[in-house]
Amino acid sequence: MNVVFVELDRCIACLSCEQACQFQQAERNRGWSPNIFVNVDIDRRRIYAGTCLQCETALCMEVCPVSALTRDPETAAVIVEEEICLGCGLCVAACPFGYMQIDESLGKATKCDLCGGNPRCVQMCMAKALHFGSINSLAELKRKQTDLRLGLRAVPYDEDDDQ
Amino acid sequence: MMGTTIIENGIVKTLCRMCDNRCSIDVHVRDGNMVGIAPGEGNPSNQGRMCPRGGAALDMFYHPDRIRKPLKRRTDGSFVEISRDRALDEIAEKMLKIKDRCGARSMGIWKGEAVGFLQQEEYARRFARAFGTPNYFSNDSACYNGRFMGHYLVTGFWNPFPYYANADLILLFGTNPPVCHPPFMAEFADAKANGANLVVIDPRLNPIACYADIFAQPLPGTDGALAWGLIRHLVKAGEYDHRLIEHHSIGFEGVVDYAEKFTPEYVEEQTGVYADVVVNIARLIIENRPKVSFYMGAGLEHHDNGVNNIRALVILSCLTGALDIDCGLTWPEEMQRNKLTLYDELPLEGKKPIGADRFPVLYDLRKECHSMTAMDYMLGHGDYPLKGLIITAANPAVTNPNTRKVEEALGSLDLLVVNDLFFTKTAGRAHYILPAASFLERSEIHIDIKYQRVYLTNKVADVPGIQDEYMLWHDLAHRLDFGERYFPWRNETQVNRYILEPSGIGLEQLQAHPEGVQYRPLTFKKHLSRPLPTASGKIELASPYLKNLGFAAIPEYVPPYHLRERSGEYPFLLTTGARKTLFYHSRHQNMEYFRKLHPKAEVEIHPDDAAEPSFAVAS
Numbered sequence: 001m002n003v004v005f006v007e008l009d010r011c012i013a014c015l016s017c018e019q020a021c022q023f024q025q026a027e028r029n030r031g032w033s034p035n036i037f038v039n040v041d042i043d044r045r046r047i048y049a050g051t052c053l054q055c056e057t058a059l060c061m062e063v064c065p066v067s068a069l070t071r072d073p074e075t076a077a078v079i080v081e082e083e084i085c086l087g088c089g090l091c092v093a094a095c096p097f098g099y100m101q102i103d104e105s106l107g108k109a110t111k112c113d114l115c116g117g118n119p120r121c122v123q124m125c126m127a128k129a130l131h132f133g134s135i136n137s138l139a140e141l142k143r144k145q146t147d148l149r150l151g152l153r154a155v156p157y158d159e160d161d162d163q
Numbered sequence: 164m165m166g167t168t169i170i171e172n173g174i175v176k177t178l179c180r181m182c183d184n185r186c187s188i189d190v191h192v193r194d195g196n197m198v199g200i201a202p203g204e205g206n207p208s209n210q211g212r213m214c215p216r217g218g219a220a221l222d223m224f225y226h227p228d229r230i231r232k233p234l235k236r237r238t239d240g241s242f243v244e245i246s247r248d249r250a251l252d253e254i255a256e257k258m259l260k261i262k263d264r265c266g267a268r269s270m271g272i273w274k275g276e277a278v279g280f281l282q283q284e285e286y287a288r289r290f291a292r293a294f295g296t297p298n299y300f301s302n303d304s305a306c307y308n309g310r311f312m313g314h315y316l317v318t319g320f321w322n323p324f325p326y327y328a329n330a331d332l333i334l335l336f337g338t339n340p341p342v343c344h345p346p347f348m349a350e351f352a353d354a355k356a357n358g359a360n361l362v363v364i365d366p367r368l369n370p371i372a373c374y375a376d377i378f379a380q381p382l383p384g385t386d387g388a389l390a391w392g393l394i395r396h397l398v399k400a401g402e403y404d405h406r407l408i409e410h411h412s413i414g415f416e417g418v419v420d421y422a423e424k425f426t427p428e429y430v431e432e433q434t435g436v437y438a439d440v441v442v443n444i445a446r447l448i449i450e451n452r453p454k455v456s457f458y459m460g461a462g463l464e465h466h467d468n469g470v471n472n473i474r475a476l477v478i479l480s481c482l483t484g485a486l487d488i489d490c491g492l493t494w495p496e497e498m499q500r501n502k503l504t505l506y507d508e509l510p511l512e513g514k515k516p517i518g519a520d521r522f523p524v525l526y527d528l529r530k531e532c533h534s535m536t537a538m539d540y541m542l543g544h545g546d547y548p549l550k551g552l553i554i555t556a557a558n559p560a561v562t563n564p565n566t567r568k569v570e571e572a573l574g575s576l577d578l579l580v581v582n583d584l585f586f587t588k589t590a591g592r593a594h595y596i597l598p599a600a601s602f603l604e605r606s607e608i609h610i611d612i613k614y615q616r617v618y619l620t621n622k623v624a625d626v627p628g629i630q631d632e633y634m635l636w637h638d639l640a641h642r643l644d645f646g647e648r649y650f651p652w653r654n655e656t657q658v659n660r661y662i663l664e665p666s667g668i669g670l671e672q673l674q675a676h677p678e679g680v681q682y683r684p685l686t687f688k689k690h691l692s693r694p695l696p697t698a699s700g701k702i703e704l705a706s707p708y709l710k711n712l713g714f715a716a717i718p719e720y721v722p723p724y725h726l727r728e729r730s731g732e733y734p735f736l737l738t739t740g741a742r743k744t745l746f747y748h749s750r751h752q753n754m755e756y757f758r759k760l761h762p763k764a765e766v767e768i769h770p771d772d773a774a775e776p777s778f779a780v781a782s
């Protein structure tokens with residue numbers, strides 16, 4: 001399956017992904033919480049951006065007592081069935097990364113649903129730090145870069161990995 | 164819903180103009196409504212991505228506060244609707260009255276950033292010339308002209324946009340890429356991935372500094388001292404491009420002499436950047452030259468002596484040998500095209516353009532008057548009165564310095580016409596307000612000199628009763644009897660054809676290629692086979708032109724006012740340069756989502772300063 005992943009050393013913390021996500025949520029009357037998060041520790045010069053990894057074994061799904069979390073049949077994203085969700089927050093407690101949250105205006109769980117297969121944050125990341133692809137394409141990207149850096153490969157790689 | 168789309172369903176490809184980067188976008192139309200904007204493919208500048216400011220452009224188009232009808236101010240200060248024909252008749256009549264009474268130069272034309280450049284700017288310049296006034300103003304005299312002049316005076320051209328990805332070292336001065344030039348972000352990330360070093364020089368600590376090998380925080384306005392310190396280091400070490408300097412420059416001796424006093428210690432004293440950091444930056448430059456990209460942002464020109472500080476950095480860039488190479492000071496070639504300015508046809512000599520006496524270089528190089536001096540002329544303190552002004556896409560009541568004076572000046576005019584999408588503070592002072600068209604309502608030529616590409620934007624929708632910029636000037640010109648002669652084209656498409664004529668590129672070709680067409684292949688190292696476009700044909704390290712005008716030939720460093728006149732009474736220094744990604748200059752403040760994220764004005768202050776008892780914190 002495809003997920004949104006971040007090539008971390010490209011992110012300049014412009015926050016466009018968060019904003020794009022918020023606007024998208026608002027358009028769909030889904031609250032005002034971004035489902036991608038950019039953390040900047042400016043004193044230590046660190047930037048970290050991340051969003052739901054759509055885990056194979058999704059702990060949020062496993063703990064939900066009313067099965068409000070399901071897989072989107074098309075994208076395989078973990079999605080929230082808002083009519084069923086109680087807003088109890090067990091999923092928030094279960095997600096190891098903090099990518100699951102309760103939108104306070106809705107009183108419901110909210111998370112990245114991959115925008116139905118064309119994630120807005122990826123479109124809006126002008127640094128090209130965000131990609132939409134299989135998680136192994138991140139591994140491949142990293143390998144190519146490390147290899148290149150180490151001088152193990154002479155041929156430059158083709159840039160068009162992401163969709 | 165407001166507006167008629169040009170297709171019922173489908174995608175219209177065009178360029179965004181929520182800022183001047185002009186990314187390719189796809190506007191999705193469903194059942195006659197624009198429903199979404201997605202990034203367009205194939206444009207090397209935005210590489211299939213865009214930003215959320217552009218993504219929200221439809222909120223601007225469909226904004227409930229848009230001005231839909233021309234308005235006229237009544238004596239009690241309220242506004243009434245008036246037909247467009249009637250409004251233009253009355254405006255033309257009042258313009259002629261001013262011309263009769265005080266001369267054509269007592270009318271001014273002011274074009275703001277919001278409508279863009281190229282032909283939109285040239286319409287306004289053309290109209291002013293045809294009417295007979297040299298008084299054309301724009302936002303550029305507060306931002307952009309400084310950078311243009313700083314480059315042009317040294318190399319004879321201006322192109323701030325190197326191919327950063329090819330650099331081994333990037334130095335950013337006073338710029339914050341995600342805010343200033345979103346498309347640069349990918350290039351910086353590419354450069355980093357290729358192993359480039361990065362030096363960030365900015366009084367403000369922005370996240371880009373997380374990637375910097377060196378981050379230095381000079382006192383605002385002291386970049387010139389740092390530039391001279393780096394020049395000195397390169398010269399002393401003999402580490403500069405000897406061939407370039409010997410064969411392609413003039414004035415090197417003067418540079419060597421003047422640089423002498425800028426020891427690392429003196430630079431530290433002026434800028435607050437530690438002496439050893441100055442030396443380390445110089446070493447990085449030496450290690451990586453000539454593949455060094457300098458970017459001088461708007462932060463530099465917003466200070467006194469800004470042009471000279473920028474010139475000093477351009478000189479430094481030339482010393483590294485980065486002239487006319489892909490990652491350095493690239494020398495762009497213009498597209499052959501028809502210009503609309505009428506500067507050759509109507510030279511308008513001897514009319515005393517406003518500010519040209521005090522700022523002769525500004526007028527000479529940019530044919531632009533000094534907008535701050537304009538306020539004095541409006542208030543009757545000039546050599547002649549400025550009585551009327553047509554302002555399009557600008558909001559000087561908010562953007563020009565000394566707000567109270569600006570408001571008073573605008574309020575004293577006999578005729579103030581404001582053409583805008585929204586009821587701005589400036590519009591509130593107008594006698595006539597005309598509803599302006601947004602970028603989605605026009606089709607115009609765009610040229611990107613970095614990639615040497617030309618584009619045609621596509622109109623996506625029409626709003627009944629609202630005319631584009633061209634029709635404003637056209638309709639006024641025809642009422643003033645110079646329409647036939649100078650505004651003969653019936654619509655913007657005809658103008659577009661005229662502009663393109665000499666280029667060999669047809670309108671149809673551009674229509675078929677919304678991602679743009681390269682008008683000329685990129686070439687570098689041109690200075691080896693032809694003279695640079697300066698008067699001497701060489702790099703002007705010292706400028707004979709400026710010397711003739713009575714200025715120093717070398718870009719001397721003058722400490723900024725706040726250092727020259729240190730004040731015990733006002734110990735804090737406020738800079739107003741930092742921006743938010745969603746806003747663009749003074750634009751977009753009324754967009755609902757943007758306001759939701761930034762509901763209030765913000766001031767950043769060091770916690771130690773904020774703890775001072777002299778700070779009253781209002782809750």
Ligand code: SF4
Nearest residue numbers: 011012014015017125
């Ligand atoms: S849009 Fe891209 S560069 Fe900007 S904060 Fe998000 S991940 Fe980082």
Ligand code: SF4
Nearest residue numbers: 179182185186214217
């Ligand atoms: S950077 Fe954003 S606002 Fe500017 S042209 Fe591109 S999409 Fe539009």
